[in-house]
Structure formats: C-alpha cells, structure tokens
Amino acid sequence: MVSRVCNPKSKGYVSEAARQRVLEAIQALGYRPDSRAQFLHSGRTSTIGFYSGNGTLRLEIEFARALLDGLQSACEEMNIDLLIFHNVEHHSPQEIAAMLANSKVDGIVHHPSERDAPLSHLLSSLSKSKPMVRIGEPYPGIPAVLAEDQEGGRRMARHLFDRGHRRVLFRREPFFIESARRRYAGFCQAAERLGMSVVATAAEDISDDLTTEEQRLLRNFRAEGITAVASWRDWSAAKVLLFCEHSSINVPKDIAVVGFDGMTPEFCPDTIRLTTLVIEWQRIAGFAVERLFDLIENRPVPEEVIHPCSLYIGNTT
DSSP states (O other): OOOHHHOOGGGGSOOOOHHHHHHHHHHHHTTOOHHHHHHHSSSSEEEEEEETTTOOOOOOOTHHHHHHHHHHHHHHHHHHHEEEEOOOOOOOHHHHHHHHHHHOOEEEEEOOOOTTTTHHHHHHTTTTOOOEEEEESSBBOOEEEEHHHHHHHHHHHHHHHTTTTOEEEEEEEESSHHHHHHHHHHHHHHHHTTTTTEEEEEEESOOOOHHHHHHHHHHHHHHHHHHEEEEHHHHHHHHHHHEEEEEEOOOOOOOEEEESOOOOOOTTTOOOOEEEEEEEHHHHHHHHHHHHHHTTOOOOOEEEEEOOEEEOOOOOO
C-alpha cells in the first residue's frame, strides 16, 4: 500500500481516502522510500548524469550557470536527481566512456567540446544501452537538443543586408564544430540569395585571437570593401571589437559587428552592446532533461530538437 501511494504511476490503484490516511502516517513517521529497494525493484535510480567535455563547469561563467540552472530546474520539476561528472579532463575517451557506462544513473546529458569527437564515437554505441541526449552539438545516433544555428546564420545575413552591408567578413570556428558550420552555411545561403559577398577567415585556435591576415583585412577595410564582420560566437566577435577599438576603427560607422550565442564576454567594453543571436541555453538544457526522461520511459524522441534563437540588435550594427 505505501509503495503504491509513493509511486505516482499507481495513483489509480488506491482510493483517495486510503491514500490520505497513508500520507498522514508517512508524515507522522518521517518515512522515506528506500532508494536501494526501489533500484532492485525497477532497475532505476531516479538519477541522471551530466557530463561536459569542457571539464568542470565554473559558476562564474555565464554559460555554465545557464546550463546548470536549466538542468537543475528540470530535474526538480521531474523529481529526479542530478549527478555531475567532473575532473575527468585528463582521462582518455575510453576511460570516460567506461565511467559513464558503469555509472549508477538512468541516463546521461552530454555537452560535448570541440575535442570530443573520439568520445562521441564511443558514446554513440553506449547510447544503445544507456539513454543519452546531447546539448548544442548533433551526432549520428544520439538525440540532441540544438539551437537554431542554420536559421540564425540566415538571420545574421538578412540583418546586415537590411543595414546596407554588401561585403562581409565571416569569422569561422578554428576547429570543426557542427553548430558553427551550420551558422556559416546558413549565412552563406542567405548572402548568396541577397547578392552579398562573403570573405571567410578562421582563428588559429579556440581563443579566437585575430590572425595576421584578419588584422590586415580589417586595417584595410576600405580598400577591401568590407563593411561588416559576422562571427560564429560572441567571444570571436568581441575580439574584433577590441581590435577595432585599439586600431581607431569606429563601430558601427566603419565596421559593423555581429556575434552568435548571446554570451558577450566581460572583457568587452561596457559601452558595447553586441548585436547577436541569443541562445537560451537554460531552456535547451531543460529540454534535454525532458527528452532524456522520454528515452528512459521508452518514448520516441526525434534525432534533433531545434530551439529558436532571438536576434538582439545592439549598438554594433
């Protein structure tokens, strides 16, 4: 009787009067369900895991706060626990995959980094026995909750076109990142339809510092005919803003700048309000938990769930 009252799925099997009597007794006795017994009975722990390829998420970083807030809020709403895997940066992909496979969790939310391709390959096989959902980056065989990357790229191009820009420098990602590739592809699709010219460059590493060639293009923006810079993420756009400030290039009069993700870094000048496509990472993380719960309950889940972005127009375009 007590187990049926404590299990929401058994609500129809207990009369309301009996249910109220049991709840009163539970409260009086301070009863708590035995999680070990529940696991032996159902094979579930009512716990999900979260693993980030970026290592330990630091709460002073806005992105990390948004992800954790979304994960925790969704877990609280669904009455499940959250286990965070961290401090595994120095482990091999095989060791990380084994750790996740052997963990006592019902499923895993994975936020991959640009270095996680070998791990993603291993996890795609693991996902057949351990339910898994990815955040932000797609991978064949693993359901993912994504931002509206490709359409966001198209909106970037249309916004710059509406502002009168016809030749744009696009700063791409330094490594292969599928979400960034989609942003660039969407931008180029819209630019081609609108008759815009795109000059593509890429930083040499994940710090997104400007290369010598990028600095040359920006210093000679008039001769090059470049009137705007679009970047694959806000961090990359902020590096352009700093360079323009130090080189006496007026933004947006000389060069307009637009980013993508809504996470303008703190090193950006306080007077700057970057035009960007805002990604609601908190909601994406929450949706990932919901989709993972669907998988755990053997409900069908689409390969990709796309969450829309919103265009924020600041003072850089």
